[in-house]
Amino acid sequence: MTNPSEGTFFLNGKDFANAGNASGSLKKVLEEMGVPPPLIRRASIAAFEAEMNTIIYAVAGIMHYYVTPGTIRVVLQDMGPGIADIDLAMTEGYSTAPDYIRDMGFGSGMGLPNIKKNADSLAINSVVGEGTTLEFVINLDKTA
Amino acid sequence: MTLDEIKDILDAETLSAHCDGNTPVERAYCADLMSDVLCFSFTNSLLITHLTNAQVIRTADVANIKAIVFCQGKKPPRETVVLAEGKKIPMLVTGYSMFDSCGKLYEKGLRGKSESDT
Amino acid sequence: MTLQELAKGLDVEVLTGDAKLEREIAGGYVSDLLSDVIGNAKEGFVWITFQVHMNIVAAASLKGLAGIILVNGRRPPQDTLQKASEENVIIMTTPLPAFEVVGRLYELGLRCR
Incomplete structure (x- = not known):
């Protein structure tokens, strides 16, 4: 793999026209760096779910990624409503999304569980009324 | 099964300017919830969906979906077509319902799950 | 064909609702979009979906659907189950993906028309 890489994407709440752009760009970066395809798939799926959460729930947010020879680390920081009960939010099928979001194909209550499933580690810090920081890591040193 | 065969079975119309009809798909997946696609679909699957928004293309991109069939005659808006062409994801549109589209493809041998899947 | x-x-x-399994199925519908199901599914159809939100029960009830089959081993939250029991709506779950379920039902002669 080539040299370490990092970058930042800005996310606007409810900007559905561009939702998913950041994860798509991250996918391209990882492809160009020569990361193995199964790991690219896991990283981009986790990033996509996290990005959609920010677009759906927050006013705005940033996605920052760091790729080193050992890991892909992605941090999403948002200005959003916060998550009152993280354990509950991690439950498959639990969602607070409104119906119009469900009719767009989201809000199925699978986002956070899907990030957890694809990442090697996941940390969520949230303050109700302020925002949420979500960080996940995918290890590169061993194969998927 | 190739895209040309799928097109015939579903009386479908090609929406992409550059669509290689010989492109093979290994499996099929039908869904409207993008997390479902991201969580359970397999690489190189055909995605059959009712949704035509840009997120479908972005989901297909990160999940390595090979091609998309929009069912029930749902034609995607221009921005979806442009995005898909940029990502080289072929698209078809069929007048059949999702149920009959899946049924017809299954009848001709396409599967959602193979023996090797866990 | 009956649900049984x-x-x-x-x-x-x-x-939920195993008392109504003798009901004859008129056809099949597969969709995860409530508005689509409400608009297009027909009475007596069995509905295949990944959607587990409580409103699936209201949609099935409103359209007089024969039952709901959840795919990929999905289990609905408690409020959905509760509402389904109250409204006597049948909910079933299968580990198979939707495409497989639909394919097999189609082979058995079920159609969406």
């Missing part, structure tokens, strides 16, 4: 006969071939587990 359908359940046999698909490895399904009945979660």
